[in-house]
Amino acid sequence: LKGMSLASITERLDALYRSVKLEQLSYEDIRDSLKNDLSRLRVTPSILPVTGGKFSSPFGYRKHPITQKYSFHRGQDIKVRSGTPVYATANGKVIAARWDGNLGLYVKLDHGNGFHTLYGHLRRIGVDEGQRVKRGDPLGESGNSGSFTTSPHLHYEVRIYNQPQNPKNFF
Known part of the structure; x- marks a missing residue:
């Protein structure tokens, strides 16, 4: 930061903020996708209905x-x-x-x-x-x-x- 102008610091902070926002949206998309997959898995028959048969x-x-x-x-x-x-x-x-x-x-x-x-x-x-x-x-x-x-x-x-x-x- 030493020797940087206020304008260039602000520009870098804005770029970091946009990067963090993009990461946050990506994580939210992944989370939503996993929730949908989990919901689908819960309603998909996947175990034996009886044991020992x-x-x-x-x-x-x-x-x-x-x-x-x-x-x-x-x-x-x-x-x-x-x-x-x-x-x-x-x-x-x-x-x-x-x-x-x-x-x-x-x-x-x-x-x-x-x-x-x-x-x-x-x-x-x-x-x-x-x-x-x-x-x-x-x-x-x-x-x-x-x-x-x-x-x-x-x-x-x-x-x-x-x-x-x-x-x-x-x-």
């Missing part, structure tokens, strides 16, 4: 165990003991918790961003329609309910904008 009937075309006809299976079956806790795989809202003839007792979650998950053949439902849940919250217990089941298991579906997705891609 074994994958059985896979996603995709398969010979149906009851009808013996080839048909598209929209989910992944996970063989577990009846009464095994079933967990939400992402934050969301319960949009269905009821009986269906084929699925038996089931829970369907809306996670936002077009994501939905479905948990079928339950023995017991532990949530209510309209309830908000977080990843890892219990939804009910696995079972053998409904007409399209041969043994206790969880039928688990992931959909994006109502298009069935292979659940294994989210574990």
Whole structure:
């Protein structure tokens, strides 16, 4: 600073101020981007809905165990003991918790961003329609309910904008 004029000092301070402002805006953009990514991650199914299970009937075309006809299976079956806790795989809202003839007792979650998950053949439902849940919250217990089941298991579906997705891609 010694030997600098007031005008050149002011000019350097202005340049430093603009540089600091630019850095601040960059950090704010990064922070906002990370917040958006975190929000998206919270609503993306990314954990197994049960523990200790074994994958059985896979996603995709398969010979149906009851009808013996080839048909598209929209989910992944996970063989577990009846009464095994079933967990939400992402934050969301319960949009269905009821009986269906084929699925038996089931829970369907809306996670936002077009994501939905479905948990079928339950023995017991532990949530209510309209309830908000977080990843890892219990939804009910696995079972053998409904007409399209041969043994206790969880039928688990992931959909994006109502298009069935292979659940294994989210574990």
